[in-house]
Amino acid sequence: MSTATAPARIAQHRTYLMCRPEHFTVSYSINPWMEPARPTDTAKAVAQWQVLHDAYVALGHEVLLVDPVEGAPDMVYTANGGFVIDGVAYGPKFRFVERAVEEEPFMDWFAANGFRLARPIEVNEGEGDFLLVGDVILAGTGFRSTGDSHREVGELFGREVLSLTLVDPRFYHLDTAIAVLDPVQGPGGVDKANIAYLPGAFDDASRAVLEQRFPDAILVSDEDGDVFGLNSASDGYNVFISPRATGFEAQLRERGYNPVTVDLSELLLGGGGIKCCTLELRRDEAGA
Template sequence: MSTQNTAPATEAARETTRTQHLRRYLMCRPEHFTVSYTINPWMVPANPTDTDAALRQWQVLHDTYLALGHEVELIDPVEGLPDMVYTANGGFLIDGIAYGPKFRFQERAGEAVPFIEWFRANGFDTREPVEVNEGEGDFLLVGDVILAGTGFRSTGDSHREIGDVFGREVVSLTLTDPRFYHLDTALAVLDPVQGVSNGGPERANIAYLPSAFDPRSQAILAERFPEAIHVSDEDGSVFGLNSSSDGYNVIISPRAKGFEKQLLERGYNPVLVDLSELLLGGGGIKCCTLELRGA
Protein backbone atom coordinates (compact mmCIF):
# COMPACT_ATOMS: atom_id res chain seq x y z
CA MET A 1 0.00 0.00 0.00
CA SER A 2 1.36 3.39 -0.93
CA THR A 3 1.55 6.09 1.71
CA GLN A 4 0.97 9.82 1.64
CA ASN A 5 3.68 12.47 1.68
CA THR A 6 6.29 10.29 -0.02
CA ALA A 7 7.18 13.47 -1.90
CA PRO A 8 7.08 16.18 0.79
CA ALA A 9 6.54 19.78 -0.19
CA THR A 10 9.58 22.02 -0.18
CA GLU A 11 9.36 25.40 1.52
CA ALA A 12 9.18 27.05 -1.90
CA ALA A 13 6.22 24.86 -2.86
CA ARG A 14 4.44 25.66 0.40
CA GLU A 15 4.91 29.39 -0.10
CA THR A 16 3.72 29.45 -3.70
CA THR A 17 0.73 31.67 -4.35
CA ARG A 18 -1.75 29.76 -6.50
CA THR A 19 -3.54 31.52 -9.32
CA GLN A 20 -6.96 30.65 -10.70
CA HIS A 21 -7.27 30.36 -14.49
CA LEU A 22 -10.80 30.51 -15.87
CA ARG A 23 -11.83 27.55 -18.01
CA ARG A 24 -14.44 26.53 -20.54
CA TYR A 25 -15.85 23.04 -20.05
CA LEU A 26 -18.14 20.63 -21.90
CA MET A 27 -20.58 18.59 -19.81
CA CYS A 28 -23.52 16.25 -20.46
CA ARG A 29 -26.53 15.75 -18.20
CA PRO A 30 -26.80 12.10 -17.04
CA GLU A 31 -30.43 11.81 -18.06
CA HIS A 32 -29.94 8.23 -19.24
CA PHE A 33 -27.40 7.15 -16.63
CA THR A 34 -27.50 3.51 -15.63
CA VAL A 35 -25.09 0.58 -15.41
CA SER A 36 -26.27 -2.13 -17.79
CA TYR A 37 -22.90 -3.57 -18.84
CA THR A 38 -19.41 -4.03 -17.44
CA ILE A 39 -16.35 -2.48 -19.09
CA ASN A 40 -14.41 -1.55 -15.94
CA PRO A 41 -14.11 -2.98 -12.40
CA TRP A 42 -16.45 -0.33 -10.95
CA MET A 43 -19.43 -1.32 -13.11
CA VAL A 44 -21.65 -4.00 -11.56
CA PRO A 45 -25.06 -4.15 -13.30
CA ALA A 46 -26.53 -6.05 -10.33
CA ASN A 47 -26.01 -2.99 -8.14
CA PRO A 48 -28.95 -0.56 -8.45
CA THR A 49 -28.34 2.93 -9.79
CA ASP A 50 -30.42 6.04 -9.17
CA THR A 51 -30.63 8.32 -12.20
CA ASP A 52 -32.26 11.11 -10.20
CA ALA A 53 -29.43 11.01 -7.65
CA ALA A 54 -26.88 11.09 -10.46
CA LEU A 55 -28.61 14.15 -11.92
CA ARG A 56 -28.63 15.94 -8.57
CA GLN A 57 -24.94 15.26 -7.94
CA TRP A 58 -24.01 16.25 -11.51
CA GLN A 59 -25.96 19.51 -11.15
CA VAL A 60 -23.93 20.42 -8.07
CA LEU A 61 -20.72 19.97 -10.08
CA HIS A 62 -22.13 22.02 -12.96
CA ASP A 63 -23.25 24.82 -10.64
CA THR A 64 -19.92 24.76 -8.79
CA TYR A 65 -18.06 25.49 -12.01
CA LEU A 66 -20.35 28.44 -12.72
CA ALA A 67 -19.99 29.76 -9.18
CA LEU A 68 -16.20 29.68 -9.57
CA GLY A 69 -16.47 31.77 -12.75
CA HIS A 70 -15.96 29.05 -15.34
CA GLU A 71 -17.99 28.67 -18.54
CA VAL A 72 -19.93 25.45 -19.13
CA GLU A 73 -21.23 24.23 -22.48
CA LEU A 74 -23.63 21.28 -22.77
CA ILE A 75 -23.86 18.43 -25.24
CA ASP A 76 -27.26 16.75 -25.53
CA PRO A 77 -27.44 13.28 -23.97
CA VAL A 78 -28.39 10.42 -26.30
CA GLU A 79 -30.70 7.66 -25.17
CA GLY A 80 -28.91 4.32 -25.13
CA LEU A 81 -25.53 5.94 -24.43
CA PRO A 82 -25.49 6.12 -20.62
CA ASP A 83 -21.76 6.90 -20.44
CA MET A 84 -22.00 10.16 -22.41
CA VAL A 85 -22.01 11.92 -19.04
CA TYR A 86 -18.28 11.16 -18.94
CA THR A 87 -17.46 13.89 -21.46
CA ALA A 88 -13.73 13.79 -20.75
CA ASN A 89 -13.60 10.68 -22.94
CA GLY A 90 -15.20 12.55 -25.83
CA GLY A 91 -12.07 14.23 -27.16
CA PHE A 92 -8.94 16.27 -26.53
CA LEU A 93 -8.73 19.94 -27.49
CA ILE A 94 -5.90 22.45 -27.72
CA ASP A 95 -5.79 25.80 -29.55
CA GLY A 96 -9.11 25.25 -31.28
CA ILE A 97 -8.19 21.80 -32.61
CA ALA A 98 -10.41 18.91 -31.50
CA TYR A 99 -9.04 15.36 -31.68
CA GLY A 100 -12.04 13.06 -31.57
CA PRO A 101 -12.45 9.77 -29.72
CA LYS A 102 -12.44 6.17 -30.92
CA PHE A 103 -13.68 4.00 -28.08
CA ARG A 104 -12.21 0.61 -27.30
CA PHE A 105 -15.51 -1.02 -26.33
CA GLN A 106 -18.50 -1.37 -28.63
CA GLU A 107 -20.81 -0.28 -25.82
CA ARG A 108 -19.40 3.25 -26.05
CA ALA A 109 -18.64 3.43 -29.78
CA GLY A 110 -21.84 5.32 -30.51
CA GLU A 111 -20.65 8.31 -28.47
CA ALA A 112 -17.97 9.26 -31.00
CA VAL A 113 -20.28 10.76 -33.63
CA PRO A 114 -22.22 13.10 -31.27
CA PHE A 115 -18.99 14.48 -29.83
CA ILE A 116 -17.31 14.97 -33.20
CA GLU A 117 -20.43 16.64 -34.58
CA TRP A 118 -20.59 18.95 -31.54
CA PHE A 119 -16.97 20.02 -32.02
CA ARG A 120 -17.58 20.82 -35.70
CA ALA A 121 -20.80 22.70 -34.99
CA ASN A 122 -19.03 24.81 -32.38
CA GLY A 123 -16.17 25.96 -34.58
CA PHE A 124 -13.37 23.55 -33.71
CA ASP A 125 -10.93 22.28 -36.31
CA THR A 126 -11.98 18.67 -35.85
CA ARG A 127 -9.73 15.70 -36.54
CA GLU A 128 -11.20 12.19 -36.67
CA PRO A 129 -8.89 9.57 -35.18
CA VAL A 130 -7.58 6.41 -36.77
CA GLU A 131 -6.29 4.97 -33.52
CA VAL A 132 -8.18 3.87 -30.41
CA ASN A 133 -8.24 6.68 -27.85
CA GLU A 134 -10.59 7.90 -25.14
CA GLY A 135 -9.84 11.60 -25.12
CA GLU A 136 -8.97 13.42 -21.93
CA GLY A 137 -9.48 10.22 -20.04
CA ASP A 138 -6.00 9.26 -21.20
CA PHE A 139 -4.52 12.55 -22.45
CA LEU A 140 -3.69 15.35 -20.01
CA LEU A 141 -2.02 18.65 -20.90
CA VAL A 142 0.69 19.75 -18.47
CA GLY A 143 2.40 22.93 -19.59
CA ASP A 144 3.37 22.25 -23.21
CA VAL A 145 3.54 18.48 -22.79
CA ILE A 146 0.81 15.88 -23.30
CA LEU A 147 0.89 13.05 -20.77
CA ALA A 148 -0.65 9.99 -22.43
CA GLY A 149 -1.91 6.88 -20.69
CA THR A 150 -2.04 3.37 -22.07
CA GLY A 151 -2.49 -0.14 -20.74
CA PHE A 152 -6.28 -0.49 -20.70
CA ARG A 153 -8.08 1.87 -23.10
CA SER A 154 -6.09 4.18 -25.41
CA THR A 155 -3.39 2.46 -27.44
CA GLY A 156 0.24 3.43 -27.89
CA ASP A 157 -0.43 4.22 -31.56
CA SER A 158 -2.82 6.98 -30.49
CA HIS A 159 0.09 8.58 -28.61
CA ARG A 160 1.95 8.96 -31.90
CA GLU A 161 -1.21 10.17 -33.64
CA ILE A 162 -2.01 12.85 -31.06
CA GLY A 163 1.59 14.05 -31.23
CA ASP A 164 1.21 14.46 -34.99
CA VAL A 165 -2.11 16.31 -34.62
CA PHE A 166 -0.89 18.85 -32.07
CA GLY A 167 2.84 18.98 -32.77
CA ARG A 168 3.68 18.59 -29.09
CA GLU A 169 5.83 16.31 -27.01
CA VAL A 170 3.89 13.24 -25.85
CA VAL A 171 5.05 11.33 -22.78
CA SER A 172 3.66 7.78 -22.64
CA LEU A 173 2.74 6.35 -19.25
CA THR A 174 1.62 2.76 -18.65
CA LEU A 175 -1.20 2.01 -16.22
CA THR A 176 -1.09 -1.37 -14.48
CA ASP A 177 -4.00 -1.41 -12.00
CA PRO A 178 -7.38 -2.17 -13.65
CA ARG A 179 -9.17 0.03 -11.09
CA PHE A 180 -7.34 2.98 -12.66
CA TYR A 181 -7.99 2.21 -16.29
CA HIS A 182 -7.77 5.81 -17.53
CA LEU A 183 -4.92 8.21 -16.83
CA ASP A 184 -7.31 10.74 -15.29
CA THR A 185 -8.22 8.27 -12.54
CA ALA A 186 -4.60 7.99 -11.38
CA LEU A 187 -3.17 11.44 -12.10
CA ALA A 188 -4.49 14.98 -11.68
CA VAL A 189 -3.07 18.11 -13.28
CA LEU A 190 -2.97 20.82 -10.64
CA ASP A 191 -1.23 23.64 -12.53
CA PRO A 192 -2.03 23.08 -16.22
CA VAL A 193 -0.20 26.16 -17.46
CA GLN A 194 3.13 27.75 -16.64
CA GLY A 195 2.89 30.83 -14.47
CA VAL A 196 5.08 33.07 -12.36
CA SER A 197 5.21 32.85 -8.60
CA ASN A 198 7.43 34.49 -6.00
CA GLY A 199 9.30 36.34 -8.72
CA GLY A 200 10.36 33.22 -10.62
CA PRO A 201 9.01 30.54 -12.96
CA GLU A 202 6.42 28.17 -11.53
CA ARG A 203 6.63 24.59 -12.75
CA ALA A 204 3.43 22.91 -13.86
CA ASN A 205 2.58 20.35 -11.24
CA ILE A 206 0.56 17.19 -10.73
CA ALA A 207 -0.70 14.72 -8.13
CA TYR A 208 -0.67 11.00 -8.78
CA LEU A 209 -0.88 7.49 -7.34
CA PRO A 210 2.55 5.89 -7.94
CA SER A 211 1.34 2.30 -7.59
CA ALA A 212 -1.06 2.73 -10.53
CA PHE A 213 1.92 2.93 -12.94
CA ASP A 214 4.67 0.57 -14.06
CA PRO A 215 8.24 1.23 -12.82
CA ARG A 216 9.30 3.03 -16.01
CA SER A 217 6.39 5.45 -15.77
CA GLN A 218 7.01 6.02 -12.07
CA ALA A 219 10.60 6.98 -12.87
CA ILE A 220 9.49 9.39 -15.60
CA LEU A 221 7.00 11.10 -13.31
CA ALA A 222 9.50 11.36 -10.47
CA GLU A 223 12.06 13.00 -12.74
CA ARG A 224 9.69 15.41 -14.48
CA PHE A 225 7.59 16.37 -11.47
CA PRO A 226 9.76 16.33 -8.35
CA GLU A 227 7.25 18.50 -6.46
CA ALA A 228 4.29 16.25 -7.28
CA ILE A 229 1.86 15.17 -4.60
CA HIS A 230 1.90 11.41 -4.05
CA VAL A 231 -1.63 10.32 -3.16
CA SER A 232 -2.46 7.24 -1.09
CA ASP A 233 -4.29 4.21 -2.40
CA GLU A 234 -7.10 5.03 0.03
CA ASP A 235 -7.67 8.39 -1.65
CA GLY A 236 -7.08 7.02 -5.13
CA SER A 237 -9.63 4.26 -4.67
CA VAL A 238 -12.40 6.81 -4.02
CA PHE A 239 -11.41 8.58 -7.26
CA GLY A 240 -9.75 11.40 -5.35
CA LEU A 241 -7.44 12.00 -8.30
CA ASN A 242 -10.30 12.18 -10.77
CA SER A 243 -10.46 15.87 -9.99
CA SER A 244 -10.56 19.22 -11.76
CA SER A 245 -8.18 22.09 -11.03
CA ASP A 246 -8.13 25.68 -12.25
CA GLY A 247 -4.73 26.32 -10.68
CA TYR A 248 -6.17 27.33 -7.32
CA ASN A 249 -9.52 25.62 -6.77
CA VAL A 250 -9.31 21.83 -6.95
CA ILE A 251 -12.66 20.04 -7.06
CA ILE A 252 -12.30 16.64 -5.41
CA SER A 253 -14.29 13.85 -3.80
CA PRO A 254 -15.20 14.60 -0.17
CA ARG A 255 -14.01 11.10 0.70
CA ALA A 256 -10.39 11.86 -0.32
CA LYS A 257 -9.50 13.24 3.10
CA GLY A 258 -5.74 12.78 2.86
CA PHE A 259 -5.59 14.40 -0.57
CA GLU A 260 -7.65 17.31 0.72
CA LYS A 261 -5.07 17.89 3.45
CA GLN A 262 -2.17 17.63 1.01
CA LEU A 263 -3.76 20.23 -1.28
CA LEU A 264 -4.24 22.65 1.60
CA GLU A 265 -0.59 22.24 2.56
CA ARG A 266 0.43 23.22 -0.98
CA GLY A 267 -1.72 26.35 -1.10
CA TYR A 268 -4.64 25.00 -3.14
CA ASN A 269 -8.31 25.41 -2.26
CA PRO A 270 -10.07 22.01 -2.19
CA VAL A 271 -13.72 22.18 -3.22
CA LEU A 272 -15.67 19.08 -2.22
CA VAL A 273 -18.27 17.65 -4.61
CA ASP A 274 -19.80 14.20 -4.17
CA LEU A 275 -20.30 12.16 -7.36
CA SER A 276 -20.66 8.80 -5.62
CA GLU A 277 -23.59 7.76 -7.82
CA LEU A 278 -21.61 8.32 -11.01
CA LEU A 279 -18.71 6.35 -9.52
CA LEU A 280 -20.93 3.28 -9.99
CA GLY A 281 -20.20 3.72 -13.68
CA GLY A 282 -16.49 4.18 -13.10
CA GLY A 283 -16.38 7.96 -13.38
CA GLY A 284 -15.89 11.01 -11.20
CA ILE A 285 -15.40 14.76 -11.39
CA LYS A 286 -12.79 14.84 -14.16
CA CYS A 287 -14.61 12.16 -16.13
CA CYS A 288 -17.61 14.50 -16.31
CA THR A 289 -15.49 17.47 -17.42
CA LEU A 290 -13.92 18.05 -20.86
CA GLU A 291 -11.85 21.20 -21.19
CA LEU A 292 -12.48 23.24 -24.34
CA ARG A 293 -9.28 25.07 -25.25
CA GLY A 294 -9.51 27.65 -27.99
CA ALA A 295 -11.99 28.10 -30.87
Protein backbone atom coordinates in the same frame (compact mmCIF):
# COMPACT_ATOMS: atom_id res chain seq x y z
CA MET B 1 5.59 22.99 3.43
CA SER B 2 3.12 25.08 5.43
CA THR B 3 0.33 27.13 3.89
CA ALA B 4 2.27 30.23 4.96
CA THR B 5 5.16 29.31 2.65
CA ALA B 6 3.11 27.74 -0.16
CA PRO B 7 3.19 29.49 -3.55
CA ALA B 8 0.36 31.90 -4.32
CA ARG B 9 -2.04 30.07 -6.62
CA ILE B 10 -4.10 31.89 -9.23
CA ALA B 11 -7.52 30.74 -10.44
CA GLN B 12 -7.76 30.87 -14.23
CA HIS B 13 -10.91 30.88 -16.32
CA ARG B 14 -11.79 27.51 -17.79
CA THR B 15 -14.32 26.39 -20.38
CA TYR B 16 -15.73 22.92 -19.83
CA LEU B 17 -17.97 20.56 -21.78
CA MET B 18 -20.42 18.53 -19.73
CA CYS B 19 -23.38 16.21 -20.43
CA ARG B 20 -26.40 15.91 -18.16
CA PRO B 21 -26.70 12.21 -17.11
CA GLU B 22 -30.36 11.85 -18.05
CA HIS B 23 -29.80 8.30 -19.29
CA PHE B 24 -27.21 7.22 -16.74
CA THR B 25 -27.37 3.61 -15.60
CA VAL B 26 -25.01 0.66 -15.39
CA SER B 27 -26.29 -1.90 -17.89
CA TYR B 28 -22.93 -3.45 -18.87
CA SER B 29 -19.47 -3.82 -17.38
CA ILE B 30 -16.36 -2.48 -19.10
CA ASN B 31 -14.38 -1.59 -15.97
CA PRO B 32 -14.08 -3.05 -12.45
CA TRP B 33 -16.35 -0.40 -10.95
CA MET B 34 -19.39 -1.34 -13.04
CA GLU B 35 -21.75 -3.95 -11.57
CA PRO B 36 -24.97 -4.18 -13.60
CA ALA B 37 -26.68 -6.12 -10.80
CA ARG B 38 -26.22 -3.17 -8.42
CA PRO B 39 -29.09 -0.66 -8.65
CA THR B 40 -28.37 2.88 -9.84
CA ASP B 41 -30.39 6.02 -9.19
CA THR B 42 -30.51 8.25 -12.26
CA ALA B 43 -32.19 11.11 -10.42
CA LYS B 44 -29.47 11.05 -7.77
CA ALA B 45 -26.79 11.02 -10.48
CA VAL B 46 -28.39 14.07 -12.12
CA ALA B 47 -28.60 15.91 -8.80
CA GLN B 48 -24.95 15.23 -7.94
CA TRP B 49 -23.87 16.22 -11.45
CA GLN B 50 -25.81 19.48 -11.11
CA VAL B 51 -23.86 20.35 -7.97
CA LEU B 52 -20.60 19.99 -9.91
CA HIS B 53 -21.96 22.02 -12.83
CA ASP B 54 -23.13 24.79 -10.50
CA ALA B 55 -19.81 24.82 -8.60
CA TYR B 56 -17.95 25.51 -11.84
CA VAL B 57 -20.34 28.31 -12.80
CA ALA B 58 -20.25 29.86 -9.33
CA LEU B 59 -16.46 30.17 -9.58
CA GLY B 60 -16.66 31.93 -12.94
CA HIS B 61 -16.07 29.09 -15.37
CA GLU B 62 -18.01 28.61 -18.58
CA VAL B 63 -19.86 25.31 -18.94
CA LEU B 64 -21.15 24.20 -22.33
CA LEU B 65 -23.43 21.22 -22.74
CA VAL B 66 -23.64 18.39 -25.25
CA ASP B 67 -27.06 16.76 -25.51
CA PRO B 68 -27.36 13.34 -23.90
CA VAL B 69 -28.14 10.47 -26.25
CA GLU B 70 -30.54 7.70 -25.32
CA GLY B 71 -28.70 4.39 -25.31
CA ALA B 72 -25.42 6.09 -24.35
CA PRO B 73 -25.46 5.91 -20.53
CA ASP B 74 -21.76 6.75 -20.22
CA MET B 75 -21.95 9.96 -22.25
CA VAL B 76 -21.93 11.90 -18.97
CA TYR B 77 -18.20 11.12 -18.89
CA THR B 78 -17.39 13.85 -21.40
CA ALA B 79 -13.64 13.74 -20.73
CA ASN B 80 -13.57 10.66 -22.96
CA GLY B 81 -15.24 12.55 -25.79
CA GLY B 82 -12.14 14.28 -27.13
CA PHE B 83 -8.92 16.18 -26.47
CA VAL B 84 -8.90 19.87 -27.33
CA ILE B 85 -5.95 22.25 -27.72
CA ASP B 86 -5.99 25.65 -29.47
CA GLY B 87 -9.41 25.09 -30.97
CA VAL B 88 -8.51 21.71 -32.50
CA ALA B 89 -10.61 18.79 -31.26
CA TYR B 90 -9.11 15.30 -31.58
CA GLY B 91 -12.14 13.04 -31.62
CA PRO B 92 -12.63 9.78 -29.73
CA LYS B 93 -12.45 6.20 -30.93
CA PHE B 94 -13.57 3.97 -28.10
CA ARG B 95 -12.12 0.56 -27.37
CA PHE B 96 -15.44 -0.99 -26.36
CA VAL B 97 -18.39 -1.20 -28.73
CA GLU B 98 -20.72 -0.20 -25.89
CA ARG B 99 -19.38 3.34 -26.04
CA ALA B 100 -18.92 3.67 -29.81
CA VAL B 101 -22.38 5.24 -30.05
CA GLU B 102 -20.90 8.36 -28.40
CA GLU B 103 -18.28 9.05 -31.05
CA GLU B 104 -20.35 10.84 -33.68
CA PRO B 105 -22.40 12.94 -31.22
CA PHE B 106 -19.21 14.30 -29.67
CA MET B 107 -17.56 14.97 -33.02
CA ASP B 108 -20.74 16.53 -34.39
CA TRP B 109 -20.81 18.85 -31.37
CA PHE B 110 -17.22 19.98 -31.97
CA ALA B 111 -17.88 20.66 -35.65
CA ALA B 112 -21.10 22.57 -34.86
CA ASN B 113 -19.45 24.72 -32.20
CA GLY B 114 -16.52 26.14 -34.13
CA PHE B 115 -13.79 23.64 -33.35
CA ARG B 116 -11.53 22.22 -36.03
CA LEU B 117 -12.28 18.52 -35.88
CA ALA B 118 -9.53 15.94 -36.28
CA ARG B 119 -11.01 12.49 -36.78
CA PRO B 120 -8.92 9.77 -35.15
CA ILE B 121 -7.49 6.70 -36.78
CA GLU B 122 -6.20 5.11 -33.59
CA VAL B 123 -8.12 3.96 -30.52
CA ASN B 124 -8.19 6.75 -27.95
CA GLU B 125 -10.52 7.88 -25.20
CA GLY B 126 -9.83 11.59 -25.22
CA GLU B 127 -8.90 13.50 -22.12
CA GLY B 128 -9.42 10.35 -20.12
CA ASP B 129 -5.96 9.33 -21.31
CA PHE B 130 -4.45 12.62 -22.51
CA LEU B 131 -3.56 15.36 -20.02
CA LEU B 132 -1.91 18.65 -20.97
CA VAL B 133 0.82 19.95 -18.65
CA GLY B 134 2.47 23.07 -20.04
CA ASP B 135 3.54 22.11 -23.56
CA VAL B 136 3.75 18.41 -22.70
CA ILE B 137 1.03 15.82 -23.23
CA LEU B 138 0.90 13.03 -20.67
CA ALA B 139 -0.58 10.00 -22.42
CA GLY B 140 -1.88 6.84 -20.80
CA THR B 141 -2.07 3.33 -22.19
CA GLY B 142 -2.57 -0.17 -20.88
CA PHE B 143 -6.33 -0.53 -20.80
CA ARG B 144 -8.09 1.86 -23.22
CA SER B 145 -6.11 4.21 -25.50
CA THR B 146 -3.41 2.54 -27.57
CA GLY B 147 0.22 3.54 -27.88
CA ASP B 148 -0.36 4.35 -31.54
CA SER B 149 -2.75 7.10 -30.50
CA HIS B 150 0.14 8.68 -28.57
CA ARG B 151 2.04 9.07 -31.83
CA GLU B 152 -1.09 10.35 -33.57
CA VAL B 153 -1.86 12.98 -30.92
CA GLY B 154 1.78 14.12 -30.85
CA GLU B 155 1.86 14.60 -34.60
CA LEU B 156 -1.49 16.40 -34.59
CA PHE B 157 -0.58 18.94 -31.92
CA GLY B 158 3.18 19.10 -32.45
CA ARG B 159 3.96 18.55 -28.80
CA GLU B 160 6.10 16.25 -26.74
CA VAL B 161 4.21 13.18 -25.55
CA LEU B 162 5.18 11.27 -22.41
CA SER B 163 3.73 7.76 -22.61
CA LEU B 164 2.73 6.23 -19.29
CA THR B 165 1.56 2.65 -18.74
CA LEU B 166 -1.27 1.93 -16.34
CA VAL B 167 -1.19 -1.48 -14.62
CA ASP B 168 -4.12 -1.48 -12.18
CA PRO B 169 -7.47 -2.16 -13.90
CA ARG B 170 -9.29 -0.01 -11.34
CA PHE B 171 -7.38 2.96 -12.73
CA TYR B 172 -7.99 2.26 -16.39
CA HIS B 173 -7.75 5.87 -17.61
CA LEU B 174 -4.89 8.26 -16.93
CA ASP B 175 -7.24 10.82 -15.39
CA THR B 176 -8.03 8.39 -12.56
CA ALA B 177 -4.37 8.24 -11.54
CA ILE B 178 -3.03 11.75 -12.28
CA ALA B 179 -4.51 15.15 -11.47
CA VAL B 180 -3.16 18.19 -13.29
CA LEU B 181 -3.26 20.94 -10.70
CA ASP B 182 -1.85 23.79 -12.76
CA PRO B 183 -1.22 23.23 -16.47
CA VAL B 184 0.47 26.58 -17.01
CA GLN B 185 4.13 26.34 -17.94
CA GLY B 186 6.49 27.95 -15.46
CA PRO B 187 9.91 29.57 -15.92
CA GLY B 188 12.40 27.21 -17.51
CA GLY B 189 9.78 24.62 -18.45
CA VAL B 190 6.96 22.80 -16.74
CA ASP B 191 6.25 23.80 -13.15
CA LYS B 192 7.30 20.64 -11.35
CA ALA B 193 4.80 21.09 -8.52
CA ASN B 194 1.69 21.03 -10.63
CA ILE B 195 0.55 17.42 -10.73
CA ALA B 196 -0.50 14.80 -8.24
CA TYR B 197 -0.45 11.08 -8.94
CA LEU B 198 -0.97 7.60 -7.56
CA PRO B 199 2.36 5.73 -7.82
CA GLY B 200 0.89 2.24 -7.65
CA ALA B 201 -1.24 2.79 -10.75
CA PHE B 202 1.86 2.80 -13.02
CA ASP B 203 4.57 0.39 -14.06
CA ASP B 204 8.15 0.90 -12.92
CA ALA B 205 9.27 2.69 -16.09
CA SER B 206 6.39 5.16 -15.94
CA ARG B 207 7.00 5.90 -12.26
CA ALA B 208 10.63 6.63 -13.12
CA VAL B 209 9.51 9.10 -15.80
CA LEU B 210 7.13 10.84 -13.42
CA GLU B 211 9.74 11.02 -10.66
CA GLN B 212 12.26 12.52 -13.06
CA ARG B 213 9.95 15.04 -14.72
CA PHE B 214 7.86 15.98 -11.67
CA PRO B 215 10.06 15.57 -8.59
CA ASP B 216 7.85 17.90 -6.51
CA ALA B 217 4.56 16.25 -7.44
CA ILE B 218 2.05 15.34 -4.74
CA LEU B 219 2.08 11.59 -4.18
CA VAL B 220 -1.40 10.49 -3.27
CA SER B 221 -2.15 7.55 -0.98
CA ASP B 222 -3.89 4.37 -2.08
CA GLU B 223 -6.77 5.26 0.23
CA ASP B 224 -7.41 8.53 -1.61
CA GLY B 225 -6.83 6.94 -5.00
CA ASP B 226 -9.38 4.25 -4.23
CA VAL B 227 -12.13 6.87 -3.87
CA PHE B 228 -11.15 8.53 -7.18
CA GLY B 229 -9.49 11.41 -5.36
CA LEU B 230 -7.24 12.00 -8.36
CA ASN B 231 -10.14 12.19 -10.79
CA SER B 232 -10.20 15.92 -10.20
CA ALA B 233 -10.43 19.21 -12.05
CA SER B 234 -8.40 22.32 -11.24
CA ASP B 235 -8.38 25.95 -12.32
CA GLY B 236 -4.94 26.52 -10.82
CA TYR B 237 -6.30 27.44 -7.39
CA ASN B 238 -9.63 25.72 -6.84
CA VAL B 239 -9.33 21.94 -7.08
CA PHE B 240 -12.59 20.01 -7.34
CA ILE B 241 -12.20 16.69 -5.53
CA SER B 242 -14.12 13.86 -3.88
CA PRO B 243 -15.06 14.62 -0.25
CA ARG B 244 -13.76 11.18 0.69
CA ALA B 245 -10.20 12.01 -0.39
CA THR B 246 -9.37 13.63 2.94
CA GLY B 247 -5.63 13.03 2.80
CA PHE B 248 -5.37 14.56 -0.66
CA GLU B 249 -7.47 17.49 0.53
CA ALA B 250 -4.93 18.19 3.27
CA GLN B 251 -2.03 17.88 0.82
CA LEU B 252 -3.66 20.40 -1.51
CA ARG B 253 -4.18 22.92 1.26
CA GLU B 254 -0.54 22.57 2.27
CA ARG B 255 0.49 23.45 -1.30
CA GLY B 256 -1.72 26.54 -1.40
CA TYR B 257 -4.67 25.14 -3.34
CA ASN B 258 -8.32 25.48 -2.36
CA PRO B 259 -10.06 22.09 -2.39
CA VAL B 260 -13.73 22.18 -3.41
CA THR B 261 -15.43 18.92 -2.50
CA VAL B 262 -18.20 17.52 -4.67
CA ASP B 263 -19.80 14.12 -4.10
CA LEU B 264 -20.30 12.11 -7.30
CA SER B 265 -20.72 8.75 -5.56
CA GLU B 266 -23.58 7.68 -7.83
CA LEU B 267 -21.55 8.30 -10.98
CA LEU B 268 -18.65 6.37 -9.45
CA LEU B 269 -20.84 3.28 -9.91
CA GLY B 270 -20.08 3.68 -13.61
CA GLY B 271 -16.37 4.14 -12.98
CA GLY B 272 -16.27 7.92 -13.28
CA GLY B 273 -15.75 10.97 -11.11
CA ILE B 274 -15.30 14.71 -11.35
CA LYS B 275 -12.69 14.78 -14.13
CA CYS B 276 -14.50 12.09 -16.09
CA CYS B 277 -17.49 14.43 -16.25
CA THR B 278 -15.39 17.40 -17.34
CA LEU B 279 -13.77 17.98 -20.75
CA GLU B 280 -11.66 21.12 -20.97
CA LEU B 281 -12.19 23.16 -24.13
CA ARG B 282 -8.98 25.05 -24.94
CA ARG B 283 -9.72 27.55 -27.69
CA ASP B 284 -7.14 29.39 -29.74
CA GLU B 285 -6.58 33.14 -29.41
CA ALA B 286 -9.02 33.84 -32.21
CA GLY B 287 -11.75 32.11 -30.22
CA ALA B 288 -12.10 29.10 -32.50
